[in-house]
Amino acid sequence: MGVVRLELRLGSQSEWIKIFDPRDWTVFVPTSEPIDNGTQLRIDLNVGGWLVTLRGTVVGTREEPPGIVVALGGTEREKINYLNGFVRGGLLNLREKRRLPVKLQVTYGAVEGPATTVTKDINEEGVFLFTDKPLPETSQVHMLVTVPGKAQPLSLVGKVSHTILAHDEEAPGMGIVFDLDDATREQLAAVIKEIEDALEKGVLPVPVVE
Numbered sequence: 001m002g003v004v005r006l007e008l009r010l011g012s013q014s015e016w017i018k019i020f021d022p023r024d025w026t027v028f029v030p031t032s033e034p035i036d037n038g039t040q041l042r043i044d045l046n047v048g049g050w051l052v053t054l055r056g057t058v059v060g061t062r063e064e065p066p067g068i069v070v071a072l073g074g075t076e077r078e079k080i081n082y083l084n085g086f087v088r089g090g091l092l093n094l095r096e097k098r099r100l101p102v103k104l105q106v107t108y109g110a111v112e113g114p115a116t117t118v119t120k121d122i123n124e125e126g127v128f129l130f131t132d133k134p135l136p137e138t139s140q141v142h143m144l145v146t147v148p149g150k151a152q153p154l155s156l157v158g159k160v161s162h163t164i165l166a167h168d169e170e171a172p173g174m175g176i177v178f179d180l181d182d183a184t185r186e187q188l189a190a191v192i193k194e195i196e197d198a199l200e201k202g203v204l205p206v207p208v209v210e
Contacts, residue, residue, distance in 0.1 A: 003040045003055075006031060010047045016083065025080070026059065030067040037061075041070050044162075052079050052175070053137065053162035079138070079161060099123045100195055105146040107153075111135065117173075119145070124189050126158065126177045134163035134174035141176055147191050148198075154191060156180065 008029055010016055019028040029043060035058050043054040054076050060069035072080065099121035106129055107116050120128040127143070135141060139160045144153040158176040165172055180188065 003042050004035060005042045005044065006033075007044045008046070010045070013047060016047055020080075020084075022084075025072050026069050027054070027056070027072060028062065028067055028069055030065055032066050035061075035068050041068075043070065047083065052083065054079065075138070099128075100192065100199060102195060102199070106143050108141050108143045120171070120173060122192070122195075124178075124185070124192050126161065126175060127156075128173055128175045130171060130173045132172050134165070134172065135160050137161065137163060140179075143176070147195075149194075150191070154184075154188060156184065156188065 006029055010019075021027070027043070029041075035041070037058050037060065039058045041056055041058055043056070045052050045054055054070075054072055056070040056072040056076070058068050059071045061067070062069065100123060101121045103118040103120075104122065105116065105118055106127075107114055108129065109115075110131075110133065115131065115133075117129050117131050120130055122128075122145075127145075129143075137160050141158055141160060143156045143158070145156055146153045156178055157180065158178040160174050161177045162175045164174070178185070178188070
């Protein structure tokens with residue numbers, strides 16, 4: 001049997017605390033689907049707008065509420081550490097940071113060398129890039145993001161948090177969580193505000209993702 005894919009939407013960070021057990025690195029996924037122990041699982045997790053893919057193995061079931069217990073693999077440790085920091089309030093509250101659906105040109109370091117694409121959306125914490133060849137999750141990425149009205153592109157660094165492949169239902173690409181110093185983060189925040197203001201006024205000189 002192949003990898004089973006489940007979507008898990010959490011309305012707030014506090015819900016993550018209720019389903020993740022740091023003692024054994026298991027997560028409870030509510031589902032009425034019968035899934036056998038040992039099944040490889042892909043969890044598409046959405047925590048108040050922050051998206052990440054987690055992979056693990058089903059190790060148990062619960063009847064009330066119905067669901068499965070999933071042991072997360074060691075490869076997920078960095079993503080979990082980031083998510084735990086987000087939950088503890090060390091990061092911006094992403095529920096208040098909507099993703100701006102704008103197409104900005106981006107040049108980034110791909111496996112074969114520099115590649116050019118456009119963004120699907122962007123905010124202060126991350127960006128989604130359209131690409132048929134997403135980099136592996138946790139890969140570090142350097143990006144040059146072209147911003148309307150700016151002479152120089154924004155130089156940003158981040159790590160791939162999740163990928164969407166060409167055979168998935170959505171457009172293929174990769175989500176990237178920024179890893180920025182304070183000065184760059186302030187610069188990015190100012191640019192995001194300018195884009196948001198221009199969007200609200202209907203004067204943004206770049207296409208909007210439909």
